[in-house]
Amino acid sequence: MPLPxxxxxxxxxxxxxxxxxxxxxxGASPTPGKLGNLIVNNLxxxxxxxxxxxxxxxxxxxxxxxxxxxLEAVPGDTDVAVVAIPAPAIAGLAPAAGKKGIAGLVVxxxxxxxVGQRALQDELVKAARxxxxxILGPNIYGYFYTPLKLCAxxxxxxxxxxxxxxxxxxxxxxxxxxGYSRSRRMGVSAIVGLGNKADIDDSDALExxxxxxxxxxxxxxxxGLKDGRAFMETAKRISKVKPVVVLKGGRSSAGAKAASSHxxxxxxxxxxxxxxxxxxxxxxxxxxxxxxxxxxxxxxxPDPAGENVLIVCGAGGLGVLMADACADHGxxxxxxxxxxxxxxxxxIPPFGSVNNPIDVTGGEGAETYRKVISLxxxxxxxxxxxxxxxxxxxxxxLAFAKMLIDLVKEAKGKGIVKPVVVGxxxxxxxxxxxxxxEANGIPAYAYAVEQAIGAxxxxxxxxxxxxx
Amino acid sequence: MPLPxxxxxxxxxxxxxxxxxxxxxxGASPTPGKLGNLIVNNLxxxxxxxxxxxxxxxxxxxxxxxxxxxLEAVPGDTDVAVVAIPAPAIAGLAPAAGKKGIAGLVVxxxxxxxVGQRALQDELVKAARxxxxxILGPNIYGYFYTPLKLCAxxxxxxxxxxxxxxxxxxxxxxxxxxGYSRSRRMGVSAIVGLGNKADIDDSDALExxxxxxxxxxxxxxxxGLKDGRAFMETAKRISKVKPVVVLKGGRSSAGAKAASSHxxxxxxxxxxxxxxxxxxxxxxxxxxxxxxxxxxxxxxxPDPAGENVLIVCGAGGLGVLMADACADHGxxxxxxxxxxxxxxxxxIPPFGSVNNPIDVTGGEGAETYRKVISLxxxxxxxxxxxxxxxxxxxxxxLAFAKMLIDLVKEAKGKGIVKPVVVGxxxxxxxxxxxxxxEANGIPAYAYAVEQAIGAxxxxxxxxxxxxx
Numbered sequence: 011m012p013l014p015x016x017x018x019x020x021x022x023x024x025x026x027x028x029x030x031x032x033x034x035x036x037g038a039s040p041t042p043g044k045l046g047n048l049i050v051n052n053l054x055x056x057x058x059x060x061x062x063x064x065x066x067x068x069x070x071x072x073x074x075x076x077x078x079x080x081l082e083a084v085p086g087d088t089d090v091a092v093v094a095i096p097a098p099a100i101a102g103l104a105p106a107a108g109k110k111g112i113a114g115l116v117v118x119x120x121x122x123x124x125v126g127q128r129a130l131q132d133e134l135v136k137a138a139r140x141x142x143x144x145i146l147g148p149n150i151y152g153y154f155y156t157p158l159k160l161c162a163x164x165x166x167x168x169x170x171x172x173x174x175x176x177x178x179x180x181x182x183x184x185x186x187x188x189g190y191s192r193s194r195r196m197g198v199s200a201i202v203g204l205g206n207k208a209d210i211d212d213s214d215a216l217e218x219x220x221x222x223x224x225x226x227x228x229x230x231x232x233x234g235l236k237d238g239r240a241f242m243e244t245a246k247r248i249s250k251v252k253p254v255v256v257l258k259g260g261r262s263s264a265g266a267k268a269a270s271s272h273x274x275x276x277x278x279x280x281x282x283x284x285x286x287x288x289x290x291x292x293x294x295x296x297x298x299x300x301x302x303x304x305x306x307x308x309x310x311x312p313d314p315a316g317e318n319v320l321i322v323c324g325a326g327g328l329g330v331l332m333a334d335a336c337a338d339h340g341x342x343x344x345x346x347x348x349x350x351x352x353x354x355x356x357x358i359p360p361f362g363s364v365n366n367p368i369d370v371t372g373g374e375g376a377e378t379y380r381k382v383i384s385l386x387x388x389x390x391x392x393x394x395x396x397x398x399x400x401x402x403x404x405x406x407x408l409a410f411a412k413m414l415i416d417l418v419k420e421a422k423g424k425g426i427v428k429p430v431v432v433g434x435x436x437x438x439x440x441x442x443x444x445x446x447x448e449a450n451g452i453p454a455y456a457y458a459v460e461q462a463i464g465a466x467x468x469x470x471x472x473x474x475x476x477x478x
Numbered sequence: 479m480p481l482p483x484x485x486x487x488x489x490x491x492x493x494x495x496x497x498x499x500x501x502x503x504x505g506a507s508p509t510p511g512k513l514g515n516l517i518v519n520n521l522x523x524x525x526x527x528x529x530x531x532x533x534x535x536x537x538x539x540x541x542x543x544x545x546x547x548x549l550e551a552v553p554g555d556t557d558v559a560v561v562a563i564p565a566p567a568i569a570g571l572a573p574a575a576g577k578k579g580i581a582g583l584v585v586x587x588x589x590x591x592x593v594g595q596r597a598l599q600d601e602l603v604k605a606a607r608x609x610x611x612x613i614l615g616p617n618i619y620g621y622f623y624t625p626l627k628l629c630a631x632x633x634x635x636x637x638x639x640x641x642x643x644x645x646x647x648x649x650x651x652x653x654x655x656x657g658y659s660r661s662r663r664m665g666v667s668a669i670v671g672l673g674n675k676a677d678i679d680d681s682d683a684l685e686x687x688x689x690x691x692x693x694x695x696x697x698x699x700x701x702g703l704k705d706g707r708a709f710m711e712t713a714k715r716i717s718k719v720k721p722v723v724v725l726k727g728g729r730s731s732a733g734a735k736a737a738s739s740h741x742x743x744x745x746x747x748x749x750x751x752x753x754x755x756x757x758x759x760x761x762x763x764x765x766x767x768x769x770x771x772x773x774x775x776x777x778x779x780p781d782p783a784g785e786n787v788l789i790v791c792g793a794g795g796l797g798v799l800m801a802d803a804c805a806d807h808g809x810x811x812x813x814x815x816x817x818x819x820x821x822x823x824x825x826i827p828p829f830g831s832v833n834n835p836i837d838v839t840g841g842e843g844a845e846t847y848r849k850v851i852s853l854x855x856x857x858x859x860x861x862x863x864x865x866x867x868x869x870x871x872x873x874x875x876l877a878f879a880k881m882l883i884d885l886v887k888e889a890k891g892k893g894i895v896k897p898v899v900v901g902x903x904x905x906x907x908x909x910x911x912x913x914x915x916e917a918n919g920i921p922a923y924a925y926a927v928e929q930a931i932g933a934x935x936x937x938x939x940x941x942x943x944x945x946x
Contacts, residue, residue, distance in 0.1 A: 166870065182903045183796070189909065259798035298925065326650070327699065437656040438661050441657065458766060
C-alpha cells in the first residue's frame with residue numbers, strides 16, 4: 011500500500027499522529043529507569059488529554075495504568091503506538107497496529123541504519139506501508155505536542171504552550187529548547203524527533219506544522235535530507251506562510267563524520283545546502299543559540315514595511331558594534347532624511363551624532379530618549395528601530411523599558427506597528443528590563459547586544475522571502 | 479617636556495594614575511544628575527580607599543565632602559584629577575595640576591576631536607606634556623580599579639574584584655561587563671575608558687595591565703589605533719604573558735562610519751587589523767558576547783598539553799554541532815588511539831560511537847558518564863575535554879555537575895590538569911548546573927552549547943601564541 015495519494019490525505023494522517031486521541035506504549039515497563047517506564051510516566055504526569063495504553067504481555071499494570079498484553083487488546087481509540095522494544099521485533103507490530111486503525115508508529119528504539127542495520131529499517135518501513143502506517147523515527151527521543159499536553163518521550167517532559175514547533179534530528183537540540191523556552195518565556199507548540207527519518211521526514215513535518223493553527227514559527231534541526239528536491243519544493247511553499255529557521259548539523263567535515271554515526275545522515279556539501287536553503291526561503295542559523303533566539307524573535311516581531319533600519323544608542327560604541335552586525339546580517343542603515351535629521355538634532359547634545367546610528371550620547375536622561383524614540387516610531391520612513399541602551403543613573407533600565415513599552419503601545423494605538431529590538435549593556439538590572447520588554451513583545455538582549463540584530467534580520471529574511 | 483624616557487618610568491606614572499592615593503574631581507557639583515555630582519557620589523559610595531577632593535569654586539561642599547576652590551587648594555596627596563568641566567577650559571588646569579604633583583588628568587568631558595575640535599585636543603595634550611601629566615580620554619565614561627574600590631565614573635559603579643581588566647573606547651562596552659560579570663561571576667580588576675585616546679592609548683594600557691598583579695586577562699575594545707606599529711610591538715610582548723582578547727568596533731563600512739563620529743577613530747581596512755591582531759598574538763572576538771565569554775573562560779581554564787581535543791556527548795546531535803564549532807575555531811578532533819577506543823567501547827551501548835565525538839547515547843545513566851569521563855581525564859593523550867550534556871531523568875543536571883567536578887578534582891589530586899568545558903542542553907535545571915560548574919572553575923554554557931568551543935579555542939590560541 012503506498013502513501014496516501016493527496017497532500018490533504020497525508021496531512022490528515024499526520025494530524026492523527028501529532029494530535030492523537032489515544033497513545034499506546036509498546037514496551038511499557040514498571041521498572042524505574044527503563045525507557046518504557048519513563049515514557050508512560052511522562053505521558054501521565056504531563057497530563058496528556060487523551061488515553062494512555064501501556065502494552066506489555068508481562069505486566070498487568072504500569073504506573074498505575076492497566077497494561078495490555080498486545081495492541082489488539084487495547085480497548086479504546088488509539089491513533090499512535092509509541093514503541094520502545096528491541097529493533098528486530100518492531101516490524102512485527104505493523105499488522106496488529108494496522109488492524110487497530112493506528113495511524114503511526116513512533117519508534118524510539120535505536121539499532122537501525124545508524125548502526126548499519128539498514129535492512130532492518132527498510133523492512134520496518136515496508137511493513138508499515140503494507141498496513142497503512144507512517145513511521146516517526148526510529149532512533150528518537152520521542153515527540154511533544156503541547157496543546158494536548160502530549161509528552162511521548164523518555165527524556166524531559168515539557169508542556170508550556172507557545173508558537174514555536176521544533177523539529178530535530180537530535181534529542182540534545184530538542185532538550186535545549188526546553189530550558190531556553192522556560193527561561194526566556196518562549197513557549198513551544200511541538201517538539202518532534204525525526205531521528206533516522208525512515209519514513210516521516212522534514213517535508214512531512216513542514217506540511218503538518220505549516221497548516222497547524224497552534225504553530226507560528228518552525229525551527230528545523232537537520233543533519234541530512236532524504237529527498238532534497240521534495241524538501242525544497244515543500245520548504246519553498248511553507249516558508250511563504252510561516253518563518254522556518256534551519257540549523258544544519260555537520261557543516262564541517264568533522265561534524266559530518268559525527269552526523270553519519272549519529273543518524274546515518276550523509277551530510278553532503280555544505281555549499282549545496284546553503285544554496286538550497288536560500289532558494290527555499292529558509293532562514294539559516296549557524297548555531298543552536300541563533301536557532302533558539304531567532305525562533306523566539308520571529309514569533310514576537312511584526313513585519314517591517316521597508317528596508318530602512320534605524321539604530322539609536324545611548325553609548326556610541328554599542329551603535330558601532332550594532333552597525334557591524336547589521337552589515338554581517340544584510341541590514342541597511344540609510345542616512346536619515348534631512349528633516350528628520352534636523353528634528354533629531356534638536357533633541358540631543360551637539361557632540362551627539364544624527365547619522366545612522368544616532369548617538370544620543372551617554373549623559374542624557376529618559377526625556378531625551380523619549381523624544382528621539384517618538385520621532386523614530388512615528389516617522390513612516392523608519393521601518394525598523396534598534397535601540398542600543400546603556401545603563402546610567404539618569405535613565406535606569408526598568409524606567410527605560412517601561413517608557414519604550416508605552417511609546418510602542420501608543421504608536422500601536424495610532425496604527426503604527428514596526429519591528430523594535432533592543433540590546434542592553436549595564437548592570438544586572440538590565441536583565442529585569444529584558445524580561446519586562448519581552449513580556450511586552452519586544453525582543454531584548456542583555457550584554458550580547460548584537461543578538462538583537464540577528465533576530466531582526468531573521469524577520470527581514472522572512473519578509474523579503476515573501477516579496478520575491 | 480616629553481614622556482618619561484624609560485618604560486619603567488612610564489609604568490610608574492601609569493601606576494599612580496590607575497592606583498591613586500587621592501582623587502580630585504574638577505567640576506564637582508551638588509546638583510543631582512550633573513556628571514560632576516554623579517562622579518563624586520560614585521567615588522564615595524563605592525568606598526574608594528583613598529581621599530576624594532571635590533573641586534569647584536562655587537560650592538563649599540559636595541556630597542558631604544569639603545569642596546575646594548581650585549586644585550592648588552586641595553590639601554592632601556592626589557595623583558589624579560578627574561575632570562568634568564567644559565572642554566575649552568580643561569587645558570588651563572594643567573599648570574596647577576603639574577604644580578600639585580598630579581600624575582594624570584582623567585578627562586570625562588566631550589567636545590574634542592570627536593566633534594571636529596582636534597585643535598582643542600592637541601592643545602590639551604601639549605599643556606599636559608608641558609606639566610608632566612598624562613591624559614586619560616577625553617570623551618570617556620571614566621575608569622574603575624576594583625582593588626582600590628575606585629569608581630571614577632558618571633555611569634554605574636562596580637567593585638566586585640576579579641582578574642579581568644577591560645579597556646574600552648565605549649562606555650556601552652564597559653557597561654556590558656558590569657552585569658555580565660555579576661551575573662556570570664567573573665569579577666574584574668579594572669575598567670578603563672580610553673575615548674579619543676588623545677594621550678594614554680591601548681599600548682599604555684597593555685603595559686600597565688601586563689604587569690598588574692591583580693589582572694590575569696586583558697579584554698580590549700578598540701575602534702581605531704593611534705599608532706599601529708607601537709601597539710603591535712607592545713601587544714606581541716604582553717600577549718606572551720597574559721591573554722589579550724580584542725573586539726574591534728567598525729569592522730564594516732557602516733560600523734566604521736559610526737566609529738568615526740563616536741571617537742574620531744579612523745577604522746581602516748579590517749583585513750589589515752585582522753593580520754595585525756594575529757601577528758601580535760591577540761585573540762580576536764567578533765562580538766561583545768564572545769569578548770566577555772572568552773575573557774571569563776581564559777581566567778578559568780588551564781593550558782592544554784597538546785592539540786588533541788576530545789568531545790564526549792550524551793546526545794549525538796550536540797556532538798555534531800560541537801564538532802562543527804571546533805572546525806570553525808581551529809580545534810582538532812583526532813581519532814582515539816585504538817586501546818582507548820576499546821576501553822570506551824566497553825563503557826557504552828553498541829549503538830553508541832567511539833569516534834571523536836564519543837556518543838554515549840541518550841538512555842545512559844550517570845555511571846556510564848563517570849566511566850567515560852574518567853578514561854578521558856586520566857589518559858594523557860587527551861589534552862582537552864568537551865562535554866555535550868543532555869538532560870534526562872537518568873542523569874539530572876546537578877548530579878552530573880557534581881560528578882564532573884569530583885572527577886576533575888580527583889584528577890587534579892593526581893597532578894592531572896587539563897581544560898574541561900561543558901555545553902548543557904536541558905530544562906532550566908541546567909542553569910543551576912552551569913553555576914555550580916563555574917563556581918568550581920569549569921566554564922559551562924546552557925543551551926548555546928557551541929559557546930563552550932569558542933571559549934576553549936580562546937585558551938588554545940593563547941597557548942599556541944606562546945609556543946611560536
